[in-house]
Amino acid sequence: MGDFLAQHLPNAGRVILSQISSGSKIPLAGVLLLGLPYDASSGAIYAVVIFFMGLITSWEDAATNNPIFAEIVPVKSRTSIYALDRSFETMLASFAPPIVGLLAEKTYGYKLGDGIRNDDPKINQENAASLAKALYTAVAIPMALCCFIYSFLYCTYPRDRERAKMDxxxxxxxxxxxxxxxxxxxxxxxxxxxxxxxxxxxxxxxxxxxxxxxxxx
The missing domain is CATH 1.10.287 (Helix Hairpins)
Known part of the structure; x- marks a missing residue:
């Protein structure tokens, strides 16, 4: 799909696709974490949402990042750039678990220990809702920021590609x-x-x- 859009929109096709991919994570994650009922009978609906989320939200690397790197980065530096991209993304992802835990406990009222019965259905449901809100916050804000950052490629990508061709x-x-x-x-x-x-x-x-x-x- 990235190649198809790049043929018809050379300067913007891949960027548009990456913004669709990153932007679609926000509503899909909202449906998955906040919209669906906490009910075992809703397993089929969860499976459908997870399927489309995995299908649509995984386009950035394969359709945008890697092809653009291959176009604008010199061959001798390409391996280093790929490694830097992977390490930077992994480093940022490592902050997600503690951030989710802090948000769930400090912001959304997740209840821990100290006399609270773990088998209380009401408390467990409230904790699940708190954790879902924290997870959604940890997904929505970075994805909105990612979608915004991709917008800069509309200006820089055509110029960098032409310069790489000239070099x-x-x-x-x-x-x-x-x-x-x-x-x-x-x-x-x-x-x-x-x-x-x-x-x-x-x-x-x-x-x-x-x-x-x-x-x-």
Whole structure:
């Protein structure tokens, strides 16, 4: 899907898809955590919501991040950028469990121990609701921020992509010139064995011109 949108909207297709993916997590997580009843008979509905959530909300890396990195990052730096992206995302994700715990206990009234019966259905249901609200907060705010940050790519991505194409073209031209100059020098050194006096006057000037053009590049 990312490739399809990139063909029709080269400057915005992948960004739009990533915003759809990250933005859809907010309502789907709301339905899953806050909208559905806490009832064992609702298992089929939970399964449907989880299926669509897993299907739609996993497009950022495969359809946007990795392809854009492949387009704008030089080959020699690509491995480092991929590793940095993974490590940065994992580092941020590691803060989620303690944040959810603090939100559930301090903000949404999750009740812990100290004489509270763990088998009390009412308290368990209240704790489940508190935990669901904390989880939703930990999902909705980062996803809204993520969707907003992707908006900057509308300005930076086209410019970075064109610059990467230009750098690749320049590197290719330099490589071609170096190969041509190397071949010219090799031919000159081979032919000089047969007629050195003629080549000193004619062929050497061609080599000099090729080397000068390489220096100017």
């Amino acid at each position: 690749s073209l320049i590197a290719s031209e330099i490589q071609n010139i170096e190969m041509e100059s190397s071949e010219l020098v090799t031919i000159y050194s081979q032919l000089r064995q047969f007629d050195p006096e003629y080549l000193d006057g004619e062929f050497e000037s061609d080599v000099t011109v090729g080397e000068r053009s390489l220096v100017r590049k």
